[in-house]
Amino acid sequence: MNTESTRVAVVACPDWQAVAAQCDLHARGQVFNAVAVLHAQRVIARTAAAAEQGVQVGMRKREAQAACPNMHIAAHNPERDRLLFEPVVHAIAELVPLVEVSMPGIVVLATRGPSRYVGGDEALAHRLTVIAETALQKLAQGQRIPFGVGIADGRLTAMIAARSAASVRAPRVVAPNESAQCLAVLPVSVLADFAEIDRSVVSLLQRLGLAHLGNIAEIQPSILVGRFGPVGNEMQRLAQGLDRHPPIVVAPPPERASTHRFDVPVEDVNVVVLTAREVADQLVLHLGNHGASCVRLHISLHTDHGEQNDRVWYQPEGLTAAAMAERMRWQMDAWITGRGVTSGVVLFRLSPIGLRAREGRQLGLWGDSTQADEWASRAIERLTNMLGAESVRVPEWRGGRDPAEVFALTSAAVVDVERRALSQVTAEAEWNGALPTPSPSVVYDDPLLVLVCDADGNDVTVSGRHELSAEPTVVVLQQQRYNVLSWAGPWPVEERWWDTSRQRRMVRMQFVVSRNDTAITTRALVVVREHGQWWVVARFG
Amino acid sequence: MFEPLPTLPVPPELRAMFPEGGLVRGRTVLCSGDAAVVMALRVVSSATQAGSWLGIVGVHNVGVQAASEHGVALQRVVFVQPASSRTEWVSTVAAAADGFDVLMLEVPHGITASDARRVQTRIQARRNALVLIGATQQSASQSVFQPDVIMNTATTQWHGIERGAGHVQGRDVQVAVSGRRVPKARQHSLHFVG
Numbered sequence: 001m002n003t004e005s006t007r008v009a010v011v012a013c014p015d016w017q018a019v020a021a022q023c024d025l026h027a028r029g030q031v032f033n034a035v036a037v038l039h040a041q042r043v044i045a046r047t048a049a050a051a052e053q054g055v056q057v058g059m060r061k062r063e064a065q066a067a068c069p070n071m072h073i074a075a076h077n078p079e080r081d082r083l084l085f086e087p088v089v090h091a092i093a094e095l096v097p098l099v100e101v102s103m104p105g106i107v108v109l110a111t112r113g114p115s116r117y118v119g120g121d122e123a124l125a126h127r128l129t130v131i132a133e134t135a136l137q138k139l140a141q142g143q144r145i146p147f148g149v150g151i152a153d154g155r156l157t158a159m160i161a162a163r164s165a166a167s168v169r170a171p172r173v174v175a176p177n178e179s180a181q182c183l184a185v186l187p188v189s190v191l192a193d194f195a196e197i198d199r200s201v202v203s204l205l206q207r208l209g210l211a212h213l214g215n216i217a218e219i220q221p222s223i224l225v226g227r228f229g230p231v232g233n234e235m236q237r238l239a240q241g242l243d244r245h246p247p248i249v250v251a252p253p254p255e256r257a258s259t260h261r262f263d264v265p266v267e268d269v270n271v272v273v274l275t276a277r278e279v280a281d282q283l284v285l286h287l288g289n290h291g292a293s294c295v296r297l298h299i300s301l302h303t304d305h306g307e308q309n310d311r312v313w314y315q316p317e318g319l320t321a322a323a324m325a326e327r328m329r330w331q332m333d334a335w336i337t338g339r340g341v342t343s344g345v346v347l348f349r350l351s352p353i354g355l356r357a358r359e360g361r362q363l364g365l366w367g368d369s370t371q372a373d374e375w376a377s378r379a380i381e382r383l384t385n386m387l388g389a390e391s392v393r394v395p396e397w398r399g400g401r402d403p404a405e406v407f408a409l410t411s412a413a414v415v416d417v418e419r420r421a422l423s424q425v426t427a428e429a430e431w432n433g434a435l436p437t438p439s440p441s442v443v444y445d446d447p448l449l450v451l452v453c454d455a456d457g458n459d460v461t462v463s464g465r466h467e468l469s470a471e472p473t474v475v476v477l478q479q480q481r482y483n484v485l486s487w488a489g490p491w492p493v494e495e496r497w498w499d500t501s502r503q504r505r506m507v508r509m510q511f512v513v514s515r516n517d518t519a520i521t522t523r524a525l526v527v528v529r530e531h532g533q534w535w536v537v538a539r540f541g
Numbered sequence: 542m543f544e545p546l547p548t549l550p551v552p553p554e555l556r557a558m559f560p561e562g563g564l565v566r567g568r569t570v571l572c573s574g575d576a577a578v579v580m581a582l583r584v585v586s587s588a589t590q591a592g593s594w595l596g597i598v599g600v601h602n603v604g605v606q607a608a609s610e611h612g613v614a615l616q617r618v619v620f621v622q623p624a625s626s627r628t629e630w631v632s633t634v635a636a637a638a639d640g641f642d643v644l645m646l647e648v649p650h651g652i653t654a655s656d657a658r659r660v661q662t663r664i665q666a667r668r669n670a671l672v673l674i675g676a677t678q679q680s681a682s683q684s685v686f687q688p689d690v691i692m693n694t695a696t697t698q699w700h701g702i703e704r705g706a707g708h709v710q711g712r713d714v715q716v717a718v719s720g721r722r723v724p725k726a727r728q729h730s731l732h733f734v735g
Binding site: 140214283372373375376382386391393406407412437440441444445471485486487488489510515521540 | 575576577578579582591592593594596601602603604605606607608609610611616617618619620621622624625629632633636637639640641642686695696699702703704705706708709710711712
């Protein structure tokens with residue numbers, strides 16, 4: 001009996017990035033069957049409809065469009081993938097409180113307790129299928145999103161079982177101790193597809209004549225290590241159905257390095273996340289002193305009202321302190337949007353449950369973190385120490401109609417910047433009612449009060465039918481008079497009209513103005529009228 | 542001895558404005574005039590796409606969405622708000638220069654010529670590219686920094702917006718390029734989307 005690998009269940013939605021993009025478009029009234037997500041000029045995921053027409057992962061944009069001309073191409077947006085997957089995770093967490101989300105689209109859970117509870121692996125697989133199906137149906141408004149449930153010894157086997165379950169539309173359970181046989185007949189390319197082994201290594205295996213995982217499992221580990229280094233050992237462990245890294249045990253971290261108790265309940269997410277960052281620093285230091293780094297982290301949150309939220313996070317190359325704080329933010333965000341929290345946080349605990357020997361990080365030659373990313377992340381640490389976390393920030397897409405709302409700035413200390421540098425931060429499909437692009441290059445945090453007058457010097461007003469009272473001719477901004485050369489709008493904005501405390505009603509306009517004395521310099525302004533006054537919110541600087 | 546200087550890429554339409562065909566590491570570019578922010582974003586965009594990090598230090602109210610539309614790779618952008626005191630500003634810029642290839646700065650009031658020299662020496666030593674945003678047209682001559690390239694912008698025409706119709710779609714900008722590293726001051730006409 002293999003005691004090293006744990007028996008896990010995996011719920012996987014293949015090509016989740018494309019499915020998430022499709023659902024997101026659908027929610028805005030744009031219906032596409034074929035959607036592909038592009039990152040670094042290559043397709044990384046596509047929906048089933050696009051796949052049927054021959055769009056493959058790894059294709060260039062042109063090739064993909066040639067194969068399927070009516071396809072919608074979306075940018076890679078990890079934030080969107082994560083947010084849309086949250087309802088599924090939430091639904092599964094109702095049955096199994098402790099789940100692990102290593103990447104959006106895949107939920108991993110240990111089967112030992114849950115299987116016993118529902119009466120065996122088959123029953124558990126069935127229950128998970130029903131739960132996932134209901135949650136996904138709600139998300140896609142009736143359409144079918146492909147997903148699969150697999151149960152096996154070890155992550156890799158369970159992951160592959162879930163993927164094959166997705167194509168046959170029935171859960172797949174691999175009996176205990178049969179993982180290795182099951183894997184032996186599979187091609188080595190699954191190592192790249194499911195276990196994040198580098199593709200160039202896989203290609204080398206193929207050229208060496210090792211076509212199947214069974215071939216690797218038979219070779220002596222020392223020979224593989226001699227040829228491939230540490231990865232050789234990891235591949236052999238994977239081929240035998242074990243976990244990638246041999247589990248190691250270090251002394252449990254001291255209380256101060258894992259648990260934080262707030263004196264008063266804290267409701268501000270930023271405060272919790274920044275405190276988590278401090279605790280994570282201690283934890284990473286403690287583990288580092290023992291030569292270990294954390295690959296699986298269990299974050300537990302407790303509120304004043306006794307609510308509790310648990311989740312496990314996985315990252316095969318090890319979590320840095322910033323990455324731990326980022327996971328904390330994701331978990332808090334999910335908990336708040338899921339409306340599971342009614343009061344402030346009083347306690348959190350970071351428990352490292354999966355450790356691996358720390359071997360430093362090899363910088364990739366191509367398409368991987370670069371030296372520049374490492375320098376940048378060090379500079380961010382240093383600047384954060386100098387200036388405080390609120391002064392060093394990175395942009396994140398949030399979406400919204402106001403130019404100031406589309407991107408929010410988040411403390412860089414709680415973002416895993418090196419990993420982020422590999423993805424892409426871009427604005428998603430335009431929001432209905434957002435200002436037409438191009439966007440203004442100067443967006444004021446504090447809008448400037450402005451007077452808009454007609455030819456007679458009267459204030460220009462906007463009627464209930466969004467009509468201007470007169471043609472605007474003069475604008476007075478910071479005691480300076482400007483002549484209005486041209487204008488556009490007014491465009492009405494009504495937000496949250498269902499919520500009396502947060503509703504907003506305003507109109508937006510664009511003005512091109514020139515100074516009285518110098519007719520040469522012109523400026524274009526974005527102006528809103530709210531509560532009976534005009535404000536300059538942005539400028540094309 | 543005549544090795545080509547190490548440069549960071551700039552978008553194709555700007556290549557003619559830089560004598561070396563790109564942003565030279567260790568040098569200072571000043572963007573001023575009414576399209577200063579757009580110009581600065583455009584100048585740094587290709588470098589960020591090519592893998593360089595951009596530190597935006599003390600520049601207020603940059604439209605993040607506009608930056609993205611002008612081609613800046615937001616995943617490699619960090620916004621830094623330095624403390625108000627003069628010495629803190631210099632040390633903040635110095636720390637940022639250690640980590641980010643390209644720096645975009647707005648020079649606050651009260652920075653002296655010796656502070657500016659310290660920053661520029663640091664930039665040259667660390668081989669960063671420095672892009673300054675000057676708000677007014679006069680700032681080029683008054684600048685405490687010694688810019689190598691000065692790009693003074695003036696919008697001549699707005700496109701897409703009429704009296705009561707359309708929306709801003711683009712602009713024509715006159716760019717006067719001068720500075721001590723520019724052999725001959727020249728005027729360029731550019732069209733910007735936004």
